[in-house]
Structure formats: structure tokens, C-alpha cells
Amino acid sequence: MSERIVVDPITRIEGHLRIEAEVKDGVIVDAYSSSTMVRGIEEIVKGRDPRDVWAFVQRTCGVCTTVHALTSVRAVEDALDIVIPPNAELVRNIMEGALYMHDHVVHFYHLHALDWVDVVNCLKADPAETSRVAQSISKWPKSSPGYFSDVQKRIKKFVDSGQLGIFANGYWGHPQMKLPAEINLLAVAHYLEALEWQKEIVKVHTIFGGKNPHPNYLVGGMACAINIESQGGLNAERLAYVGQLLKQGRDFVNQVYIPDLLAIAGFYRDWGAIGKGFGNYMTYGDFPTNGYNDPSSFKIPGGIILNNDLSNIIPVDHRSTDEIQELVNNSWYDNYAEGKDAGRHPWDGETNINYSGPKPPYDHLNVDEKYSFIKTPRWKGKPMEVGPLARVLIGYASGIPEFKNVVDYALAKLEVPVDALFSTLGRTAARGLETIVIADWTVEFFDTLMNNIKNGDYRMANTEKFDPSTWPAEAKGVGYMEAPRGALAHWIVIKDGKTANYQQVVPSTWNASPRDPQGQRSAYESTLIGTPVADIEQPLEIIRTIHSFDPCIACAVH
Amino acid sequence: MQTRNFKRAYVWQLPVRLFHWMNALAITVLIITGFIIADPPVIMDHHEANDAYWFGIVRFTHFVAAYAFLIMILMRFYWAFVGNKYARWAAYWPFSNKAIKNIMHVMKVDVLLLNDKNKELRDISVGHNTVAALAYIAFFVLFLVMIFTGFGLYASMSASWFPQLFTWVVPMLGGDFTARMVHHFAMWPIILIAIIHIYLVFYHEWLEGRGEVSSMFSGYKFVRTERVISSDKEEKE
Amino acid sequence: MSETKEKRQETYYESIIRQGYSRRDFMKFATFMAAYMGLETSAVGQIAKALETTPRLPVIWEHFQECTCCSESFIRSDHPIVADILLDKISLDYTLTLMAASGKQAEAAKHATIEKGGYILCVEGSVPLGDDGNYCVIAGRTSLEILKESAAGAAAIIAWGSCASNGCVQAAAPNPTQATPIHKIIKDKPIIRVPGCPPIGEVMAGVIMHYVAFGKLPELDRLGRPKAFYGKRVHDSCYRRPYYDAGLFAETFDDAHAKEGYCLYKVGCRGPMTYNSCGTIKWNNGVSYPIQSGHGCIGCSEENFWDNGPFYERLPNMTGFGIESNADDIGKIAATVVGAGIAAHAIGANIMKRKELNKRINRGIENEENIKA
Ligand code: HEM
Ligand code: HEM
Ligand code: NFV
Ligand code: SF4
Ligand code: SF4
Numbered sequence A: 001m002s003e004r005i006v007v008d009p010i011t012r013i014e015g016h017l018r019i020e021a022e023v024k025d026g027v028i029v030d031a032y033s034s035s036t037m038v039r040g041i042e043e044i045v046k047g048r049d050p051r052d053v054w055a056f057v058q059r060t061c062g063v064c065t066t067v068h069a070l071t072s073v074r075a076v077e078d079a080l081d082i083v084i085p086p087n088a089e090l091v092r093n094i095m096e097g098a099l100y101m102h103d104h105v106v107h108f109y110h111l112h113a114l115d116w117v118d119v120v121n122c123l124k125a126d127p128a129e130t131s132r133v134a135q136s137i138s139k140w141p142k143s144s145p146g147y148f149s150d151v152q153k154r155i156k157k158f159v160d161s162g163q164l165g166i167f168a169n170g171y172w173g174h175p176q177m178k179l180p181a182e183i184n185l186l187a188v189a190h191y192l193e194a195l196e197w198q199k200e201i202v203k204v205h206t207i208f209g210g211k212n213p214h215p216n217y218l219v220g221g222m223a224c225a226i227n228i229e230s231q232g233g234l235n236a237e238r239l240a241y242v243g244q245l246l247k248q249g250r251d252f253v254n255q256v257y258i259p260d261l262l263a264i265a266g267f268y269r270d271w272g273a274i275g276k277g278f279g280n281y282m283t284y285g286d287f288p289t290n291g292y293n294d295p296s297s298f299k300i301p302g303g304i305i306l307n308n309d310l311s312n313i314i315p316v317d318h319r320s321t322d323e324i325q326e327l328v329n330n331s332w333y334d335n336y337a338e339g340k341d342a343g344r345h346p347w348d349g350e351t352n353i354n355y356s357g358p359k360p361p362y363d364h365l366n367v368d369e370k371y372s373f374i375k376t377p378r379w380k381g382k383p384m385e386v387g388p389l390a391r392v393l394i395g396y397a398s399g400i401p402e403f404k405n406v407v408d409y410a411l412a413k414l415e416v417p418v419d420a421l422f423s424t425l426g427r428t429a430a431r432g433l434e435t436i437v438i439a440d441w442t443v444e445f446f447d448t449l450m451n452n453i454k455n456g457d458y459r460m461a462n463t464e465k466f467d468p469s470t471w472p473a474e475a476k477g478v479g480y481m482e483a484p485r486g487a488l489a490h491w492i493v494i495k496d497g498k499t500a501n502y503q504q505v506v507p508s509t510w511n512a513s514p515r516d517p518q519g520q521r522s523a524y525e526s527t528l529i530g531t532p533v534a535d536i537e538q539p540l541e542i543i544r545t546i547h548s549f550d551p552c553i554a555c556a557v558h
Numbered sequence B: 001m002q003t004r005n006f007k008r009a010y011v012w013q014l015p016v017r018l019f020h021w022m023n024a025l026a027i028t029v030l031i032i033t034g035f036i037i038a039d040p041p042v043i044m045d046h047h048e049a050n051d052a053y054w055f056g057i058v059r060f061t062h063f064v065a066a067y068a069f070l071i072m073i074l075m076r077f078y079w080a081f082v083g084n085k086y087a088r089w090a091a092y093w094p095f096s097n098k099a100i101k102n103i104m105h106v107m108k109v110d111v112l113l114l115n116d117k118n119k120e121l122r123d124i125s126v127g128h129n130t131v132a133a134l135a136y137i138a139f140f141v142l143f144l145v146m147i148f149t150g151f152g153l154y155a156s157m158s159a160s161w162f163p164q165l166f167t168w169v170v171p172m173l174g175g176d177f178t179a180r181m182v183h184h185f186a187m188w189p190i191i192l193i194a195i196i197h198i199y200l201v202f203y204h205e206w207l208e209g210r211g212e213v214s215s216m217f218s219g220y221k222f223v224r225t226e227r228v229i230s231s232d233k234e235e236k237e
Numbered sequence C: 001m002s003e004t005k006e007k008r009q010e011t012y013y014e015s016i017i018r019q020g021y022s023r024r025d026f027m028k029f030a031t032f033m034a035a036y037m038g039l040e041t042s043a044v045g046q047i048a049k050a051l052e053t054t055p056r057l058p059v060i061w062e063h064f065q066e067c068t069c070c071s072e073s074f075i076r077s078d079h080p081i082v083a084d085i086l087l088d089k090i091s092l093d094y095t096l097t098l099m100a101a102s103g104k105q106a107e108a109a110k111h112a113t114i115e116k117g118g119y120i121l122c123v124e125g126s127v128p129l130g131d132d133g134n135y136c137v138i139a140g141r142t143s144l145e146i147l148k149e150s151a152a153g154a155a156a157i158i159a160w161g162s163c164a165s166n167g168c169v170q171a172a173a174p175n176p177t178q179a180t181p182i183h184k185i186i187k188d189k190p191i192i193r194v195p196g197c198p199p200i201g202e203v204m205a206g207v208i209m210h211y212v213a214f215g216k217l218p219e220l221d222r223l224g225r226p227k228a229f230y231g232k233r234v235h236d237s238c239y240r241r242p243y244y245d246a247g248l249f250a251e252t253f254d255d256a257h258a259k260e261g262y263c264l265y266k267v268g269c270r271g272p273m274t275y276n277s278c279g280t281i282k283w284n285n286g287v288s289y290p291i292q293s294g295h296g297c298i299g300c301s302e303e304n305f306w307d308n309g310p311f312y313e314r315l316p317n318m319t320g321f322g323i324e325s326n327a328d329d330i331g332k333i334a335a336t337v338v339g340a341g342i343a344a345h346a347i348g349a350n351i352m353k354r355k356e357l358n359k360r361i362n363r364g365i366e367n368e369e370n371i372k373a
């Protein structure tokens, strides 16, 4: 007999995610992923000025803040044939790179770490030993015994107060918690340090976009004009600030995040065999170095891997109506006119919310019928896993040296085979590894920007087609990118200067969606199968695998 | 041909005339500066901000005119209680039988331009006719809208006590943005009614020859002797 | 273990007693707090209990229809930094974003705090009222039901961001889920609205610190916003203001004027209509704010700002007038119609009133002739 367990709310994610899993003999045999919150942003942007849409869709998510804004301005620029100046491209790349550093570090320490790190157990650690370990894995300066001892005292005082706050009811002492106390202390210290650090790297967004979360973008370029001789523009002081933030960001990634990641992963090698998926991975590619219209210039390549076959990378075409399609067969929307099991390319997509699930309060979803607000995207009818692992695999398989270097380094360090990447552990590791690569690129983009300015290129926006009167009566565009959680694209149809249709197909939509008419599971559901569950009252293993995707459910549904 | 006899009748007392012209002036200034505030023209290039202040001056002019406008309106309200019968509230009341008849009549002869077969003496308005009164009511309502939204907006830019009396207006409308748009939008009917008003004043002058235009300067209109009945004396002073 | 007891932080109760006040004084204080926070007398016991037993202010942070950027903004606070807030100032007993526990354990942690009472309820996100609340369900219960439950025992409510205080993007037309801000649902509690999409991190921390440090809610304006942070328009403290007064405006993005840093009024800046601290506190520890980085304010802390677009035009589009048009377009059309009407009327009058006019003219000529020289 199997037993249905429900984890709702899944915490330390963005959004409202519910997992229902069938557990038999301590192992998950089936799983359902559902989001139970919807806002209808795609409907709301209809009829709006396409130049404004970035701001609306940016509010899809404040965690991966910027990615929807960037995708949206790309979609509009694509539709209207607007080519942005190189400096704007660089600034967008730098902002995206800063987002990656922020998002991945915060995910690792604040969203994912407590699945592996026992906070309370760190009280048992010997700070001197923690210090020794810390110094052996990194040259990060804050690593004296006194430093760790102070952190430990602080946590002790906190725990003794009896008010555990965000740590209340955590899975402390769970049999799956395997780190020695010293590593727990190291991780807790860096949890706090990362919390303080993360507010710095986002200042890159503040300088270029005026604020973070939700910095400003602009159709045609960026609004932050360059004027090295004025208070009003990007001048030497502003740029130096960015340069410093990026370098500090990269140091934290290389000296804190990555050493911690590898140290912790070393104790959880068994998770290199848990959380395998169906083996299809997809990226759209990103970080243009010669404009959005030249995908061959992208730093991250686009492509698809099927059935874990790294020897064959298949290209993706966003405009082909029979490649990417979205289905609503299991989602709480009106079926398309063509029927329940039909898919639609996003240019023809529609979003008519129609809840048909159980009436709250309920204990279980009715998974035989529609059971989520997330739609089900498919590539040529196949489910795809998107995200850092897909990027690292496709970068690795495409022979991009930066990806090869980090992957080989990590595999050697952890002494695991390439296969171990197709797993919960692999997903979490890939996120760190790509951060190393992207942090370096971001510094490169910055150097190029400085060089351009030095050479007298001050352009930051192309406003020739900013005025709607210059637009064709009808236009279609697609904007795509690699968001931290994976391949993201928006499709826009513009009619008479207005947004006639808008569809977002988001990384977490790919990964967290319900199953398709063929019964094929998407990534969350499929990777949970086979996961052992030690104590069904404490679903730690479920959240480990789910967290390895870094769920963002406001993104997934929108 | 028989010639008519006309008598001078004092209709617009000095405060009404004063109000009228000060008001027309203030509104003209408010409209012009309002348009500039709404969409400032580019009149300078590469200038340092510290040696120019023209936009500030435009706004200042708007606010000065706004105060003048307000004072005139208040004065006119007061005069509606103490002024002569052409200035009083009663002259604006459109719901009496007489007023409704007058409206029908004005619609017929001045709007549809039909001609009366038998002219009735009582159809000749001495002060303003009732359709005009309706337009003035619309004017006054719009003026109040401008004053309330204007001072409501002004409250956040001013430290003095008076505009602070209007701080409730903006939140009631749902924010400065809406308040500003109401303020901006309400300007248009004022412009339109003013255009029609000026045209009709000239139209009556042209058609009836009773000194309509000059009446707003001199205070006097010319009324047919037969229309001036018993209260001859009262009418004159 | 006894040593740790001693090191335990003092509770409000303990510190009041230590300062020489009696238990009666303490109860008076609790009563005062309750009255101040607009609570019924039945809540006094709860507050007293909370003050007696809890050294750190318990906080429940609900997440409804949101993008979580309010939480993100909160953790960006520089003073105090959020680690200090979480470890020393408050006890954040429930938040989906950061709490260790999931599922049943998470809900249990919240219910433990609700039972103790005396907590502050923070709400991020709006509550959808459409379709009986089915558009936002957590742990099988609607956000509406959850909000009512958590609000009932709360000492005060903080509505974070434009979502909780105004409905924000999901409430923009046509508001498919009937997204509703908190104050339209909970009427019997003091609610602090902290609008912004998101609010500035230091402002969020400031609101909490006000309560922790001074033991009372900050002074609020007519709209329930803390005066300390929403008392002035962005425009009033904008460093580009001298350009505005001088009439120096950027005409479009990246033009010579934009590069000079001229005022962004003509590219749609909503600073003159927006109440927020962006010009003074600025963002991310004072690094910049939208205008300083070249983009106009979009009015993100104002009600309905989403429906006041397009963001790059000074005047909004008016719906219901067929084609897209703003107040001035409509006004100009109306003025043309009026002009044409007047012309038609003038011509008509010349035709229709010919007889009458002729009569008058003739009479005038006759009179003129009769005038003795
Ligand atoms: C017939 C009367 C008035 C007219 C036609 C008028 C017209 C206008 C117009 C068109 C604007 C620009 C609105 C925009 O697009 O943003 C404006 C702004 C303004 N008006 Fe008036 N207005 C009138 C009376 C008043 C009064 C009585 C006040 C009271 C103080 C006032 C105060 C303001 C203020 C404060 C602004 C905003 C100025 C700024 O932010 O710099 N107005 N007005
Ligand atoms: C911005 C321009 C103008 C405005 C806003 C305006 C407004 C008004 C108002 C409010 C009244 C009603 C006065 C009352 O309380 O009794 C009025 C009456 C009058 N106005 Fe004007 N006026 C304008 C221009 C003119 C001009 C240019 C003339 C003449 C050449 C004029 C002639 C008159 C006359 C004769 C009356 C009395 C009409 C009647 O009651 O039959 N107005 N005007
Ligand atoms: N899934 C997702 Fe996002 C990301 N990364 C967006 O596209 O998180 Ni909020
Ligand atoms: S107010 Fe804006 S920023 Fe905050 S959760 Fe809502 S959409 Fe996000
Ligand atoms: S940029 Fe905006 S806020 Fe600043 S002065 Fe100009 S209009 Fe005002």
C-alpha cells in the first residue's frame, strides 16, 4: 500500500508550490507538482503599450527580478526590428551576470542550505577545527577560530532564547543530516555572511537601473545615459563602483560559495544518484556579444540534449509553431478550441483562468483531473528540464572551454563520474559551477564597456523607433534568454501599437508543470520518483530534490 | 417702418463686471500656463540649471493667477447674496416653470434658429437667459473642480496654511496622478464653454443690437420700453 | 544549562520590573499598548503575556499574490542589516521565503505564534476574492481564510508593498482574479500601508524598527502610510529638480539633454505625483534611485499606478474613446467640433434671421435718415 503525503507550503522557494507524493516502502513511487496561486499577468498586459510591458511582466517575480523585463524588451525589440547599441547590450549582460551571482548565492545559502545543514548542530562544533577546515579550502579572510566562535556564541544565545524564528521546526537532528558539526558551523557563519553580502552585489542594478529589486529597463537600450563629464550620467565614479562590486562579487563566489558547495557536496555523494530525471535538457542560450540577432555570438549556447546523450545537440527554433507549445490539459484554464489535449505555440496562446479543482479547504488535489495553475510546455511533445544543469551540460557538450574546466574540476574534486551530474546533487553543483563562469564573463563585459567608453562610444539607447507612430500595424516578436532557473521566453503580438497577445513560458513552467496528455511527467514530478523518504512526517528528501531546481512559482504561473 | 423705443437698464453691477474681467483674465493666464506646465516647450539647450528659472516662473504665475481666480470666485459668490436680481442665485435657478419655458424658447430661436411667429415680450431676457445660466452653472462647477484639485495638488508644494485645507482632495481621488488628470481634463470644457460663450455674446449683440458686449463694460443693456413696466425706478438704480 | 538561562535576553516584562515598576504598572502599559494599537480590552491579557514571555517581537509574514520582491527588498536593508533584525530584534516565526520548516511543520510554527498572540502580522501580496478565493490557496486553504485567521490575533498589521496596500500589478485592469488589498478585507485592526513595488528595504526595516524601538506604531497619514517615509513627493527631493524649475528637460532617452541629466518630466516621470522616499533615502543604501539612473519614476508607490500608463507619456490614455487618445487629443477634437458648430451656427443665423436682421437694418437706416443734421 502506498501512502499519499502532501507538502504544502514548500518553503524557501518563491511562490506557492504543493507537492503530493505517493510513498511506498519508504520510496516515492509517484508525485504531483501543483501551484495554487495565479495572477493573470498575461491577460493584464493585453492592450497595453508594448514599451510599458517590461515593467508589468518584471513583477512576475522579484527573486529573478530583471529577467522578465529583459526578455520583454527583447521581444518588443525583436518585433519592431530595433537594434540596441553595444553599450546597452553590455550593461544588460552585466546586470544579468550580477543577478546570477546574487540569485545563485542566495539560493545556495538561504533557500537550499538548510536542507543539508543542521543549524542547531553547529553548537557542538569546535570553532578551531572549523577555522582549520575553512582555511584549508579557501583563502577567504574571515576564517579565524575567534570569528567562528563568535558566530557560534551568537547562535547559542539565539537558540537559548527559545525563539527560533525562521529556524523554528526545522529538520534538525534528521537522520539525513550528515555534516559534521564543524561544517555546519562553517555553513551557518556563511549563511549570515551571504545575507550581508547579497545586498551589495545588487547595487550593480541600482547604478544602472535605479533600484533593486525591479530595476528599470528600456525598449531600445538602457535609460542610464553615459556622460563621463557630468553628474547626470554614468561617469568615472559610477563605473568604478560597478567594477568594484563585480570583483567583490566574484571573490565571494570563488572563495566562499564554491568551496562551501564542494565541501558540503562531499558529504552527500549519495545524492549524485537521487533525483535523476528523464534526461532531456534544453537551453535557449544567452549573453550576446554581437547583438541578440546573432545567436552564434552568445556566451551560453542554445540547444537540446535528448536522453542524456551529450554527443548530439539539437537546435531550438522559437518561431516554429510546432516546436515549443503549451498545453492546458492538466491546468486550471479553459481548454483551447481545438480540444483538451491540443497544444498551442505561444504566439497563438491564451490564458483564460478557470479553476476546477476541489473546493478549499481540501486535503488532497484531484490529480485525475486538472490540478495546477502551471501550464505544461513541451518541445516537439517532449518534456524538457531547464536550468543550470541544462546549461552546464550543453556548454560542456558543446565544448565551451569555460564549462569544461569547471565541470572537470568539480568532478575531480568530488571524485564522481559525469553521470553524477544527472541528479539532485548535480543540479545544485551545476548552479555553483556556472556562477564561476558567469562571474568571470561579467567582469569581462565590464572591461569591454569601459573600453568602448574610452574609445568614445557613448550611445546607450536607440530611440529611432521609440514612438509608436513609427511602428508597423502588425508585428510579432520573441524574446528569450537564460534566466537563473533556465530557459525563458516571451512571445508578443503587437497590433496598432498595442499588445494584442503576450505569452510567457518560464523556466519553472517547464520544470514544475503537471503531466501532459501522454502522461509524461515534467521535471519535478519525474525526478522525485525513486527518492527515499526516511520519515514521512518530515519530508526533507522531497524538499531537497525540489530545492535543487530553485523553484520560482510566481514565475511558473504568472 | 415703426421704430422701437429702448431704455437703458442697469444689469451688471460693478462687482459683477469686475469679477467678469478679472476672472476672464485669470482663466486665460491659467489656461496658458496650464498648457505649458502640461507640456513644456524646449526653449533652451545646454544651460546650467542655476541661471535659469523660467519653468518655475510659469508655475509661479499659475499659482498667482490661481489665488486671484479664487478671490474673484469668492467675491462673486458673496455678491450672489447681496447683488441685484440679475446677480442673485435666483437668476441661475433653472427649474421654475418660467425658466423651463425660457429654455425651450432660447433653444428654438437661438439654437435651432427658428423664428417666432408672435413675439412675446416676456421672452426677452434682461439679464442672462436661462440657457446661458445653465452654461454659467457648468462654469462654476468646473471652477470649483479646478480650485479643489488645484489647491489639493498645490498643498504638497506649499507650506502656507490655506492650501493645507485641501489636503483631503487628493487621497479622495486616489492620488496625485488622478487629481492632476482631473485638473487637466476639466480645463477642456472650460475652454469649450468659453468659446461658445464669447461667440454667443457676439451673436446676440449682432442680432439684437441691445449692447450685449458693452454691457459687461458699462453695466447697461438696452431693453424695449414695453418690457420695462412698473418697477422702472427700481431697475434704474 | 543554568548558565544559559542567565544569558537569556531580558523580556520587556523583566526589564520593566528591573527598572522599578510594579506589575500593575506593567499591566497599565499593556493596556495602553492595546488601546494605542486599537485593540479591544480582551487583547490586553494577550499583549501582557506576549511582553512577559517574548524578548523578541514575534512576526508572522504571510505571502499571498506576490512576486516576493518585497521580501527580497527587505533582506537588502542596510541599516539595520537583516541578519541583525532576524537574530536580535524580531522573531520571524513564519515566512515562506526563509523559514527552514516546510509543510505541516511550517504551519505548526505559525499556529504556535498565533496562539501566543501579541505578534505583528506582515502581509506581502494581495488577496484574490474572485471565484471564492480559489486563486490563492496555501495548504489547502484560501488566502482569504488564512488572512482572517492570522489577522484576528495580530497586534497590528503591516501591508508590505503595493500588492498588500493597493493590489499592485495583479489588480491592474482587468484584474482577472479580483486581487484585493488588505485594508479592504480587515477593518478592525491598525494597518500600516507601506506601498512601493517594492518598498525601499531601509524603509521596510525602518517601519519594523520603529515598532521595536519605540513600542508604538509610526504616525500614519490619511492613507495609512508612515509619514516619516511617505510624507513628500519624489519630486520634492529630486536632485534634478533645479532642471525642472529651469525648464530644462530631456526630450527622449539618451539625447543630449538626457546625458546632461536634465529633468525627466517630459519622458513621463511621475515624480511630481508620487509619495516615496526615493529622493532622500534612495535605494540599496543610498546608491541611486530610478531618476538618478536615467529612467523616470513610474509612480510605483501610488494606487493604480499600473493603469496610469503609458509610462513614457505625461498624459494617460483614455479608454472608452474608441481609438487611443489622451485628454488633449480629445480636447482638440472637441474644440474643432465646437468651432465647426459655431461656423455652422453663424452661417445658419445669417440665413434664418435674414428677415429680422433686414428689418433692423432698415429701421436703423430709416432712423439714420430721420436724424436731423
Ligand atoms: C481655470 C482654471 C485652471 C486651469 C485651466 C488650470 C490648468 C492647469 C493645467 C492644464 C495644468 C497641467 C496639468 C498637467 O497636465 O499636469 C495645471 C497644473 C496645476 N495647476 Fe492649474 N489650472 C487652473 C486652476 C488652478 C488653481 C485654482 C490652482 C490652485 C492652486 C491650480 C494649481 C495647479 C497646480 C498645483 C498644478 C500642478 C503644477 C505643478 O506640478 O507644477 N490650478 N493647471
Ligand atoms: C475667458 C473668457 C470669458 C469667460 C470665462 C466669461 C465668463 C462669464 C461668466 C461666468 C458670466 C456670468 C456672469 C454672471 O455671473 O452674471 C459671463 C457673463 C457674460 N459675459 Fe463672459 N466670459 C468671458 C469672456 C467674455 C467676453 C470676451 C465677453 C464680451 C465681449 C463676455 C461677455 C459676457 C456677458 C455680456 C455676460 C452676461 C451675459 C448674459 O448674462 O446674458 N464674456 N461671462
Ligand atoms: N522560473 C523562473 Fe524565474 C527565474 N530564474 C524566471 O524566468 O524565478 Ni523568479
Ligand atoms: S508590491 Fe510589487 S514588488 Fe512587492 S510583491 Fe507586489 S509586485 Fe512584487
Ligand atoms: S526628474 Fe521627475 S521627480 Fe525629478 S524633478 Fe524632474 S519631474 Fe521631478
Ligand code: F3S
Pocket: A211, C196, C197, C234, C274, C276, C278, C289, C290, C291, C296, C297, C298, C299, C300, C301
Ligand atoms: S517608480 Fe518607485 S522606486 Fe521610487 S522613484 Fe518612483 S517611487
Ligand SMILES: [Mg+2]
Pocket: A042, A375, A503, A504, A505, A506, A557, A558
Ligand atoms: Mg504563460
